[in-house]
Amino acid sequence: MTPRQAASLLAIALAPVATAATPGAFLGDLTWPEAEARLRDAPVVVLPFGPAAKEHGPQLPLNADAKVMEYLCQRAVEAQPVIVAPPIAHGWLPAFRQFPGTEVADATVFIRYVQEVAQSLIRGGARRIAFLNTSISLAGGLPLAIVARDIREQTRTPTLVVSWDDLETPEIRALESQPRGGHADEIETSIHLFLQPQLVHMDKAVADYGSEEAQDYPGYQPGLLSRDPRDPAFSKTGVFGDPTKASAEKGQKALAILTAQLLKALAGFAHAPLAEGAPAR
Helix, strand or coil, rough: CCCCHHHHHHHHHHHHCCCCCCCCEEHHCCCCHHHHHHHHCCEEEEECCCCCEEEEECCCCCCCHHHHHHHHHHHHHHHHEECCCCCCCCCCCCCHCCCCCCCCCCHHHHHHHHHHHHHHHHHHHHHHHHHEEEECCCCCCCHHHHHHHHHHHHHHHCEEEEEEHHHHHHHHHHHHHEEEEEEECCCHHHHHHCCCCCCHHHCCCCCEECCCCCCCCCCCCCCCCCCCCCCCEECCCCCEEHHHHHHHHHHHHHHHHHHHHHHHHHHHHHHCCCCCCCCCC
């Protein structure tokens, strides 16, 4: 990393989040008359999805995704006049199904559930729906993308899906010293050393890159963390990467970058054109 890249990274990571003149709100904190007015007036309503109990290695708590979701939603409410709906805490997570946690294993049930919640927000007056997904786009984000497309077509309401990997930048990669990673790794462990250090067990952190070679050909090959030693995707730890290289400082910088990217996404989406003569809600 060059000195210029390092300076750019430090500026992005440590820049304070601006407070909006008219801040946002969590829907659950409002009375119904307040909610009626705020849903109608808000440029964006955020429907967050952060699995509340999902495997993150032997060193991290199951709540890892949910805690990042909560942090990002708080920063969004402070910085922009968005409304944040109560979160979806249980989702479709087949890659982690063989480890303890909670899941809606039937993808059609999960899709229907999220559709119903989103439709209720639109009936309440929401003009744009942003789905925030603190898992990755080609995992927990797949059913959310289906919901977003159906909602867009059925109601003509603009929708946006923002997943964890949409928020990653080269600056986050520059923080890493691990050769590769992706789950419960150096960056994710660093984030939780900053967010909730009391629940991180660094004495149990181990590097684990699995037994599968990196894919060097086109196409989407679904990943899996298997508990079966006969499976090429066998994982003893549930880790992919090297969490032993984590630090709270890296976590603070990574979160600042993720936050900046989310705020950029929400600010841009707030100007997405609205359909004239949209179907009745």
